[in-house]
């Protein structure tokens with residue numbers, strides 16, 4: 001996993017009608033925006049479409065299987081998930097104003113986050129989750145997910161509520177991970193901080 005993204009900047013290639021796209025820098029822990037609860041999207045306008053397109057590109061480039069808007073500094077309730085990391089276009093899920101409608105069971109598995117580069121921990125989550133969200137056409141849809149997909153959806157929705165996977169660890173484990181990160185920050189080895 002690459003930790004540092006080099007923003008390509010707006011690109012206009014080929015036809016003049018082609019929408020400019022851009023990679024957006026990913027915000028790293030402990031920046032405040034990551035612990036901020038995001039606001040609902042009231043209208044799917046050009047700005048939201050642009051944000052989603054940039055988020056998909058940024059997630060694929062990282063590479064990662066999910067990205068929430070506050071990870072690129074925008075506190076709106078928008079997230080993208082793609083377990084195929086761009087290999088299968090049908091695997092991409094764009095979630096606007098997602099909410100968890102039910103959860104079931106229990107799983108503990110390894111989890112990482114693009115805002116916590118190089119840190120993975122065993123994180124407890126529900127095994128299954130049902131999520132309701134709006135797509136880019138403004139239509140409400142439901143996702144019934146299990147295993148890794150449930151984990152990814154719950155991880156991204158946590159981001160929109162200002163939570164990181166660290167918040168799902170035991171207090172002792174969370175303290176240990178925070179100490180480890182503070183050490184990396186002091187050593188200048190925590191990429192992205194202050195950038």
Ligand code: ZN
Pocket residue numbers: 112113114115155159
């Ligand atoms: Zn994350």
